[in-house]
Amino acid sequence: MVENGFFRGRRLRSSPALRSLVRESRLLPAQLVLPLFVDETTDRPRPVPSMPGVERLPVDALVERAGEARAAGLGGVILFGIPRDKDERGSGAWAEDGIVQEALRRVRGELPDLLLISDVCLCEYTSHGHCGVLEGGTVRNDETLELLARVAVSHARAGADVVAPSDMMDGRVRVIRRALDAEGHMDVPILSYAAKYASAFYGPFRDAADSAPLEGDRRGYQMDPANGDEALREVRADLAEGADFILVKPGVPALDIVHRVRSEFGVPVGAYQVSGEYASIAAAAREGWLDEGAAMTEALNAIRRAGADFIISYWALEFARRWRAEWVR
Numbered sequence: 355m356v357e358n359g360f361f362r363g364r365r366l367r368s369s370p371a372l373r374s375l376v377r378e379s380r381l382l383p384a385q386l387v388l389p390l391f392v393d394e395t396t397d398r399p400r401p402v403p404s405m406p407g408v409e410r411l412p413v414d415a416l417v418e419r420a421g422e423a424r425a426a427g428l429g430g431v432i433l434f435g436i437p438r439d440k441d442e443r444g445s446g447a448w449a450e451d452g453i454v455q456e457a458l459r460r461v462r463g464e465l466p467d468l469l470l471i472s473d474v475c476l477c478e479y480t481s482h483g484h485c486g487v488l489e490g491g492t493v494r495n496d497e498t499l500e501l502l503a504r505v506a507v508s509h510a511r512a513g514a515d516v517v518a519p520s521d522m523m524d525g526r527v528r529v530i531r532r533a534l535d536a537e538g539h540m541d542v543p544i545l546s547y548a549a550k551y552a553s554a555f556y557g558p559f560r561d562a563a564d565s566a567p568l569e570g571d572r573r574g575y576q577m578d579p580a581n582g583d584e585a586l587r588e589v590r591a592d593l594a595e596g597a598d599f600i601l602v603k604p605g606v607p608a609l610d611i612v613h614r615v616r617s618e619f620g621v622p623v624g625a626y627q628v629s630g631e632y633a634s635i636a637a638a639a640r641e642g643w644l645d646e647g648a649a650m651t652e653a654l655n656a657i658r659r660a661g662a663d664f665i666i667s668y669w670a671l672e673f674a675r676r677w678r679a680e681w682v683r
Contacts, residue, residue, distance in 0.1 A: 379659040383427040383674035387471065387666045391562055392416045393436040394453040404558035405629055406636040408668050410436060413457050420461045420468060426674035429664055430469030433457055437479055443487060444479030448504040455512040462513030471545060472509035474502055474519040483567040485521040493575055495523050502526050503533035510539040518545040522575045531596035543598035549585035549611050550603045552576035555630030585611045586618060593619065604628040606653050609660040616661030625657045627667040647676055
């Protein structure tokens with residue numbers, strides 16, 4: 355490919371077929387997971403203003419949307435709940451008749467082969483909006499662990515295939531693993547949000563899930579975005595405690611962490627293309643500043659290229675539709 359003293363890289367870019375043939379990273383619908391918000395306070399889909407195209411769904415509509423995800427060939431869905439009532443400890447998170455538990459049972463009954471991941475956290479259920487037990491303005495780590503374990507067990511009991519603790523409390527993977535095993539859920543894996551940064555890109559999610567802290571912020575338990583080695587320490591600890599695979603959050607702002615985790619540990623790694631990443635592209639596209647499909651796909655491919663085995667994305671269903679239209683003739 356070297357001619358006249360310079361590299362002729364363009365030869366392998368000369369046609370769509372040739373570019374496809376030599377493509378290094380391939381992104382398929384089966385590598386994407388769709389986040390779904392199930393809302394106990396509504397009987398019809400409610401658009402999320404800060405996330406164009408995303409809705410809060412009652413259970414019936416969520417089951418229908420999960421069916422669309424399955425039909426599109428997505429890798430699965432991850433559920434987040436918006437309860438009718440909240441309290442200081444977030445007790446609705448582990449209630450047997452809780453909104454996520456109800457949704458899990460319904461989807462499991464109607465779509466038995468769809469992969470169901472449940473987010474394990476308290477922030478959507480606590481009256482103060484923090485991810486754990488709050489005392490004197492501080493989230494109490496150890497006092498929160500047993501509550502998170504109760505949430506995970508209740509989700510597994512309701513039909514979750516995977517539980518995904520996103521709270522960033524120290525030691526929660528060990529406590530959840532022991533609780534799952536004690537209840538007979540030895541085969542339910544833990545997807546740990548091991549490298550979760552205190553990111554500026556979470557704002558639209560907090561609107562969607564009604565989970566913004568009433569006071570303070572989450573920098574005391576989520577990681578400093580300036581740190582990289584710390585992420586590896588968190589991942590190493592969670593794997594030692596029993597995590598089966600790892601999630602990095604956010605996605606594009608943490609591409610280096612996705613790559614480092616994949617290279618260092620050799621376990622399956624996912625990344626979350628979070629609400630702010632999604633919303634910024636969607637909003638720019640609505641103004642005509644970006645091509646939504648091209649920009650979203652490029653961002654997803656960047657995450658995949660960095661080493662992610664799977665990606666959680668609000669655009670997953672749209673990607674699958676476009677992929678099918680382009681590739682399935």
